[in-house]
Amino acid sequence: MQKNSPDVAFRLEQELRRGVLMLAVLSQLRKDQYGYSLRQLLDAKGMAIEEGTLYPLLRRMEEQGLLHSEWKIEDGPPRRYYRRSRDGEKIYRGLATQWRGLVATVEGLMEESK
Amino acid sequence: MQKNSPDVAFRLEQELRRGVLMLAVLSQLRKDQYGYSLRQLLDAKGMAIEEGTLYPLLRRMEEQGLLHSEWKIEDGPPRRYYRRSRDGEKIYRGLATQWRGLVATVEGLMEESK
DNA sequence: GCACGATACATAGCTACACACAGTATGTCA
DNA sequence: TGACATACTGTGTGTAGCTATGTATCGTGC
Secondary structure (H helix, E strand, O other): OOOOHHHHHHHHHHHHHHOHHHHHHHHOOOOOEEHHHHHHHHHHOOOOOOHHHHHHHHHHHHHOOOEEEEEEOOOOOOEEEEEEOHHHHHHHHHHHHHHHHHHHHHHHHHHOOO | OOOOHHHHHHHHHHHHHOOHHHHHHHHOOOOOEEHHHHHHHHHHOOOOOOHHHHHHHHHHHHHOOOEEEEEEOOOOOOEEEEEEOHHHHHHHHHHHHHHHHHHHHHHHHHHOOO
């Protein structure tokens, strides 16, 4: 093993989850959610995401038109709430379908590798 | 939609498959396979991968100790055959487990987003 | 023998994005 | 008032997929 084994495995696992974060985040934005709470929610469901990742991701998806956001100051500090846009709904559904196809494909590949 | 919609969806779909390519490739290397044939094999099973991606990926995984390779000149042009190493076997199994957990997590997230 | 196409591999440059790290701001409580 | 929690923002680094391009060998037809 030329490279540090724990690091390699760790990096590969990170890479494995990488493209899924976006889908995970989108999945929870049917209704208004703000970043901090969204992060806690995802963490509780087994999908931890760094804040340095989540906030740029949210900003990016809004720029791409997938999300709407608005500031609210009710109780506690100011919060930025996000929610899927109409286009975001369509894209989310498309991605969900793509994901399921991907899962099936990989499942087939791994089955035959025994 | 501020950005070009087909491009956004396309990019997101690409991102979705990103970290999975490595797992797909690893899954097919229980026995010797060379790049070109591996690419065709994966394509036939629904997991297309660009050669500009596959070859650096194979090289990378060998450098990380996950694969062994050897040149063979039998019939046709010279080919570089790859196969999982012992460490590669271990890491592959770990990644497969990780993947299944990830799938279950995302499934749960998407279920609740209806 | 040569040209062409198929097979087979390699890599530089670019883009996109997660993560690490650091900083800012507001509200709450002792 | 200061400390801490909540909440958000932004920069730099590293990694990996894709595009584009190039090299090399083999096989076949002329």
